[in-house]
Amino acid sequence: MRKAYINACKIVKSIMLTFMLGVSGAYAQGPAAVYLDDTKPINERVEDALQRMTLKEKIAFIHAQSKFSSPGVARLGIPENWTTDGPHGIRPEVLWDEWSQAGWTNDSCTAFPALTCLAATWNKDMSLLYGKSLGEEARYRNKNILLGPGINIYRSPLNGRNFEYMGEDPFLSSKMVVPYIKGVQQNGVATCVKHFALNNQETNRHGVNVVVDDRALYEIYLPAFKAAVQEGDTWSIMGSYNLYKGQHCCHNQYLLNDILRKEWGFKGVVVSDWGGVHDTRQAIFNGLDLEFGSWTNGLTEGKSSAYDAYYLADPYLKLIKSGEVGTKELDEKVRRVLRLSFLTTMNRNRPTGSFATEEHALAARKIAQExxxxxxxxxxxxxxxxxxxxxxxxxxxxxxxxxxxxxxxxxxxxxxxxxxxxxxxxxxxxxxxxxxxxxxxxxxxxxxxxxxxxxxxxxxxxxxxxxxxxxxxxxxxxxxxxxxxxxxxxxxxxxxxxxxxxxxxxxxxxxxxxxxxxxxxxxxxxxxxxxxxxxxxxxxxxxxxxxxxxxxxxxxxxxxxxxxxxxxxKLTFTFPVKLTDNGAHAAGEFPGKDEVHYKEGIFVGYRWADKHKIKPLFAFGHGLSYTTFQYGKVTADRKSMSASDKITFSVNVKNTGSREGEEVVQLYISDLKSSLPRPVKELKGFEKVSLKPGEQKTVTFTIDKTALSFFDDAKHEWVAEPGDFEALIGASSADVRTKASFKLN
CATH class of the missing domain: 3.40.50.1700 (Glycoside hydrolase family 3 C-terminal domain)
Structure with a gap:
C-alpha cells in the first residue's frame, strides 16, 4: 500500500509541477530569458534555452523518468513531457514506473472507434473531427504527446495490430492521416505518428529484419508517413520495433537520417517505441531523440535509478565525459525536444481541452456510423x-x-x-x-x-x-x-x-x-x-x-x-476468399522467421488481386447503401497533359433510390505501358458526396504528374513516363463504372 501511495504522490506532484511551470515559468533564471518570451521565434527560444542547460540536464531531457514521462528542467521552468496512448482514446493513469493502475476515479475517457473504422468513413472531415476531439481529451489530461495515429500498411489479414491502422492503400492512409494530425495538434498536443516503418506483423516484432525493395518501400510503406511529415506537420514520430537493413528502426540510419530528416525535412522529435532501443552509439548517431521503455537495460524491480541506465542516459553521459563522443548530436536532440515543448507545454495559448463530454460521445457515434x-x-x-x-x-x-x-x-x-x-x-x-x-x-x-x-x-x-x-x-x-x-x-x-x-x-x-x-x-x-x-x-x-x-x-x-x-x-482493405489470395501468403512470407522478405513487392492488397485476376470475397473500396447511385460518363478537361500541367476529371453521380445517402466516388489511375511493372490501377482520388433521392452532383478530381509517377529504384527518384493512361472511376476497386483515356506528353 505504501508503495502504491508513494507512486500516486509522484504522479500528482509531477502533474502539479508541470502545470505550474507551464503557466508561470516561475523558476526561470538569468537575464533576458528569451526562451520564455512567446513573441520571439521558436528557433531563438530554443537556442536561448539550450545554452542555459547543463550537460546533465540535457542528458536527462532525452530519456524517460517514468513509464510515460520525461523530465523537464525545473530550474528553468521547462515542464516535463507527458505521453499517452493512444490513437483511439486517452489511457488511464498508471503508477510512476509500473503498468499497474494509479487508481484515479476521474480518468475514464471517451472511447473512439478504432482507426480501421475512421479510415472506412473515407471522409477527411471525420478525420479532423476525430483528431480535434481526441486532442481535446489529451489536453484536458495535460498530456502533450499523443502516441498515435498508427498508419502501417495492411500487408496481411493476420497482423494482430491491423485494427489500429488505416488499411492497405498508401494514398487513402495519406489523405486520412493529415486531418487527424491537424485536429490533435490544434490543441497544443503533439501527434506521435507510428510505427516508422515496416511494422507489419507482431510475430517476433523485436527481432525480425524486414527485407523489401526500394520501390515497395517508397510506393507502399512510406507515403502515409511522408504525408504526416510534409502535409500534416506532425511534431513527433515513433520508431518501430523491427529491423530494416539490419538496424533496429528506432535508431536506423537509412530511415531516420537519410529519409526522414534529409529527404523529407522532418524537424520534429523521433520517439522510441517502449523498449525499442538497443544500442547507445546507434541511438546517438542514427536519429533517435527521446528514449522510452519498459524493463529496458536495467529497468528492473527494486532498482531506484533504473531510468539512468537507459541507453541515452548514463551510458551516453559516460561517452561524452570520456571524450569518445562529442555533444553536437546531443544538442540537436535537445533542440528538437525543446521545440516540441514550446509548441505544447510552453505555449501559453493552448486551449484547456475537455474530457469525456457529450460532444465527444456524439462525435464518436457519428464517426462510427459513417x-x-x-x-x-x-x-x-x-x-x-x-x-x-x-x-x-x-x-x-x-x-x-x-x-x-x-x-x-x-x-x-x-x-x-x-x-x-x-x-x-x-x-x-x-x-x-x-x-x-x-x-x-x-x-x-x-x-x-x-x-x-x-x-x-x-x-x-x-x-x-x-x-x-x-x-x-x-x-x-x-x-x-x-x-x-x-x-x-x-x-x-x-x-x-x-x-x-x-x-x-x-x-x-x-x-x-x-x-x-x-x-x-x-x-x-x-x-x-x-x-x-x-x-x-x-x-x-x-x-x-x-x-x-x-x-x-x-x-x-x-x-x-x-x-x-x-x-x-467502404472497406479499406481486401477481404480474400482464402489466405493464399493475399500476396504475402502466396509468397509464403508471413510472418517469416529472423527475416521476412516482402516478395510481393508493390503488389499489396487489391494490387495483388488485380495482377493475378483473383476475385476477392469483398473488394477494397466496397460498401453498399440502402439507396442506389448511378454514375454518368467521366469527362476530362483535356486529352493530354505535360509534366507541368494538371488534368481534371468530372463525373455526375445521381441518387436513383428512395432515400438520402452518401457515396464514396473513387478515382483510380492505370498506366497502360510502363518500363517497370506497375499495378493494373491505383487509387489516386476519392470524394464522399451526399445526395437526396433524385439529386445529382458533379464530382471532380484534379491530378498532376505525381498521380502518374512510380519510384524508379535504380535512379532513386519518382518518374512519370510519357504515354497513355486511363482514369477509372467507380464504387470500389472491383466496380469501375466509367473511364477516360488521356496522354502524358
Missing part, C-alpha cells in the same frame, strides 16, 4: 422494418462483450460502452421484442493492465446447449442478428500477437450455417479490425462490417441496422 460497412444485403433484409417485425433475435458473444478493454496499448478505461445488444434494445424499445442467446463462448476474461470490464462472462453450459438455444430463438424470430467475428484477445485483434488463421474462432462458422437453415432473415455483423474467412457467405443474406466502435458501438450499430442512418462506409 465507418460501418454494409457488405451484402440480398433481398433487402436490412434495414430492419420495425413496423413489420415483432421479434428480433440477437445472438453471439460479441453482442455483449466489452471491446474497449484489451488489444494492447490501445486498451482503454472508457466512461461507458454501449454494447450492441444494449444499443438495439434502447433503439427498438417497445416496437419489437428483443431476445438474446449467447450462441458461443469466446473470451470470458475482461482485464487488461488492471482495467477490468466488470463483466462476468463465465459459462457453464456446453457448446451443444448453447447452439441448441440459439437455434430455438432463431426459429421464433422475424429477424436474427448474429454478432460475431474477433475480439481483442491474444492471437486475434491484439498487439503482441498475430492471428493463427483467417477463419473465425469459437466454432462460429457452424453456428452461422445452422442459423441460416432456420431463418432466412439472418444478418451477420462482423466485429473485427481484420478480414475473416466467410465459408457461409452464400447462405447469409446480409453482412455488416462492424469494427471496434468504442463507447457508442451499440448505438451506432443499431442506428444503421434499423435504418436511422444509411450506411456509407
Amino acid at each position: 465507418g460501418i460497412v454494409l457488405l451484402k444485403n440480398k433481398g433487402n433484409v436490412l434495414p430492419i422494418n420495425l413496423s413489420k417485425t415483432k421479434t428480433i433475435a440477437v445472438i453471439g458473444e460479441n453482442a455483449i462483450k466489452m471491446m474497449t478493454v484489451g488489444g494492447g496499448s490501445s486498451s482503454l478505461k472508457a466512461k461507458y460502452e454501449i454494447s450492441p445488444l444494449e444499443g438495439i434494445r434502447n433503439r427498438v424499445g417497445n416496437e419489437a421484442t428483443v431476445i438474446y442467446a449467447r450462441g458461443y463462448v469466446g473470451d470470458t476474461t475482461g482485464n487488461y493492465n488492471g482495467v477490468a470490464t466488470g463483466q462476468n462472462l463465465a459459462e457453464k453450459r456446453s457448446s451443444a446447449e448453447l447452439l441448441a438455444e440459439a437455434i430455438e430463438l432463431a426459429k421464433k424470430a422475424d429477424v436474427v442478428i448474429f454478432f460475431g467475428g474477433l475480439n481483442k484477445s491474444d492471437k486475434q485483434d491484439a498487439e503482441g500477437y498475430d492471428r493463427e488463421s483467417l477463419g473465425l474462432p469459437y466454432n462460429q462458422d457452424q453456428l452461422l450455417t445452422e442459423l441460416a437453415k432456420v431463418n432466412k432473415n439472418l444478418v451477420m455483423v462482423n466485429i473485427s479490425g481484420n478480414a475473416v474467412a466467410m465459408p457461409w457467405v452464400n447462405q447469409v443474406p446480409a453482412i455488416v462490417q462492424g469494427w471496434f466502435l468504442g463507447s457508442e458501438a451499440g448505438n451506432a450499430l443499431a442506428s444503421v441496422l434499423v435504418g436511422d442512418v444509411n450506411p456509407s462506409g
